[in-house]
Amino acid sequence: MMTVLLLLIPGAAALLALVLPLLPARPGLIRSVAAVAPAIQLMAALLCWRHLPADLHLDWVPKLGLAVDLGLDGLSLPLVLLAALISGMAILSASADQPRSRLFFSLLLATNLGAIGAFMARNALLFVLAFELVLIPTTLLVAIWGGERRAGAAIRFLLYGAASGLSLLAAVLALGWFNANGLDFSYEALAHAELSPAQSRWILALLLLGFGLKLPIAPLHGWQPLTYAEAPIPVVMVLSGVVSKLGAYGLLRFGVGMLGDSWLAWSPWIAAAGALSAIYGALNAIAQTDIRRLMAYSSLGHMGLLVLALAAATPMGLQGAMAQILAHGLIVALLFGCVGLIERKTGTSSIAELSGLMNPLRGLPFTSGMLLLALMAAAGIPGLVGFPAELLVFEGSWQAFPLPTLVCLVASGLTAVYAVRLYNRVGFGRLDNARAHWPTTHWGERVPLLLLTALVVVAGLWPTAITGWSEPTTAAMALRAPLSASSVISQTVLPS
């Protein structure tokens, strides 16, 4: 029953915050109430980690194969934790005087509800339903609270999202319908679905399109820079830290988990797409003039690494993919949390307009310090969470795809280039006398950044914290055998 609680509590809280006029219309209070929901989720999920709860199964529309089938395994539990954590941090990162706060926070909670529902679903149709559910509140959040170009951003986000949802729906329906073993959308059934190779490949193509749009991966990333530049910061944190991870999770669960043969057949192309994304994202990030857009491209690059690891599908690669999902979720939330504070104080995220934020007296020394740490983590500096994740990715994929791995290594090196470039402009240099009259940050605003920073450091020093949960599951899902001395010899010395 714990699993149900995880889902229901935020849902109920969202409804309460939105509907009940009992709560005085004080944005600060509404924010606190909204933050309670993910906090409870987080604690419940931590409890589940000790004892994985039994699945919950309720038939809903049996004729369609739709059932409320919820459960947790090594793949979904870390993602539920991540989703709860990032949602909470996003809510806390919202301004204390958020306009139209009831609607804002209930939409954020609805997003959280959808994401957690998708991660916990044990039924493909339920997954699609939850996946689609996420699109509506996020689009509204962009459209209502976005920046100057919010209309364009919301439309583009919606169109890409709808395309992603439709192709995913098509893929899942095809998966169920073409399954020679009968109509059943539960994961167990689909994992052993009997499909002809052609059917399997068409379905994989649809899945790659659907999840590739969500991640996103080049060249399907058209919505991302604009949305990340225009959406309110808490929404960007959720989009980059949670929603995009739906795509990663989907690829792992459906692509690797259910269409293994086709996945292996196409994996060189998938790896190439990952490498392309990584290098394209990094190069674009170097050229950006706005921090948000820079981070959008940086995200794109990191998703490239993730896709490379998935393509390799070795035990270590899959473990690296999970690690990269969690590491990137933490890092990107921290990055955008810092950017949000900088923007709130200075009124801009333009790199050209910012400088000298490290100034101890009139700058934003705390926020820019956290930003530096987040950038270092993103660049894969040892001791921070980005390093073990990238190391696992590269070690896991090197065996299968040496060339794309090399390209990704270069892209990872470029991360340091744009991180240093950004920080040199924004953190160092001379604080502008004419601008620097903003107030300092207070502790309430710093709390989310501090928590995320603590996790980034702890998980960097103790990587098992983020890989341990999923290791058995990913090892079982691996499509390629791990690299061993004998296999190297058999490949090189005894070609057969």
Next chain:
Amino acid sequence: MATILETAADAGCFGTLLAAVDAAGLRNALEGTGPFTVLAPVDAAFAALPPSTVQTLVDNPPQLARILKYHVVSGARLQEELIRQPAWDSLEGAPIPIRCHEPFEVKNATVINANIVCDNGVVHVIDRVLLPG
């Protein structure tokens, strides 16, 4: 004819200047053969300075002498000669600019009475104390 200092004493309106010359120990020099051209500020010019200015200078003869030397040009030079050059080096070392010929001005002082010829030089009476720089 009389020397420069005798002429000044007779005129009766250079009491401060003469006292300053004594305090700075320049009397002997100015009684020498010269010839000198002296730009002599009247008492009213000294009075226009803040009172402690003169006091500080009188307390410090070398510094006073320096200011006084700025009022002296070597050679006996009448107005006609002075206006031929844009600036004249004073005995202090710094130049004295001549910016205006009609009325005759030296630096920022107006010459009230020009071309008083003495035994050992020429005196031009000015209405302001000159300061180097």
Next chain:
Amino acid sequence: MISPSQHRWADVIHRLEAGGSMLPDSPNNLKQIIGIYKAYAVPMDFYWRDLLYIAEQVFLNPLPAFKYLLPQEYLDRPNSYAGPAGSPRIWRGEASAHPELLAFMAKGEMGAMPRLLHHLWHDRINMEFAEACMQAMFWHQGMGGRFNDYLDSEPYRANADRAIKAYFRRNPLMLGLYKLWPEMMLEKVKQLSYYANLGLFWEVMAPVFFEMSDLYDEGKLTSVPEAMDFLVNGIFAIAGRPIYHNVMIEGECFEIVPKSEGFTWLYEAALPYVEAVFYRTSPFRGTKSYNAQANQVPDQQADFHYGILYADLFPVGSAGIPPTLLMQDMVHFLPPYLKEDYSQHGRGESDVLIQLGVSFQRSMYNVTSAVIQALRAALLYPLDDTNPDHLKANRQFFEAQMDRFLRPEARLGEIQTAHYR
């Protein structure tokens, strides 16, 4: 009488022509500048005493580890322009070290502990600031006056030579060094002469600022132009003060720059000081680094613009004097009304150093105004002159002075506004 100026700072020029200051006249500006004069005068009371102590007593000590630990003799040394014996008596207060200075030296921020610990913990007056000002004067040189020329003259070399030999008469090692590299020691002595120069300059300014603070507290100084006029009068009153350098070696006085050279406070100290410290100084190594090869630093020393009139007051720094050191010194001596003013603006306590730095900038624009008006009075014509040619000459002079604030780094525009804090 003459047509309005077309200069970019025409407003400021017209205000100067009307007998005003570059700093607009407002009660808050007056409060800021007087409060900061007082907060500046207290550490300055230490600076001048220690500068003279170093110039006269520490002299060429090869290991001057204790040069900032001022002996009682110098704390008691009467200021020539304060106390009953002051001539003229600029400040009506006492001639020995200021009581707030003595109280701070005893306790500091850390409380009572041995003086050496205060020193090592930097819980003290930052003499490094005073030395940076001295070095700016020493390095820029040639800014008017005859002082620097004299340091290259034969008499000076002879005087310095006698003093060096006397100072090291029992130290064959240093004497040997002097034999080998005489110019090195001579250069050190020249620098020490600038210590004396700056010490004698500040000995005048400290009582001037104290007196202004007292007059303000008594309600007798009510506007920015009045504050400027007080400074102009002070400049003229002390203009003839001798600038000299004496060294005391075993009770014997060596005149390295004798008073009889006729060097005066105005020409040999004040004007070079204003030029070197207010305008020029040198790029300060904060976190902003300069690339001289990329012409980020002017190739002419006269074009240097790192003084307080151009300073970026954020501690990352671009100002030539280490402004943070002075701010740190002044923060201990703020009058209560200024503390209150700062607590109501900006980030209150936490950016008080910057706020007082901005006030300091305002107050130094006022001092510079006084210097400009004094120069105008000394070299040109009265403001109420009736001759249009004279007024034009005055105008030309003011415009030439304002030309120095055309460069973008100048803070003249900022201090015209009240929100620059």
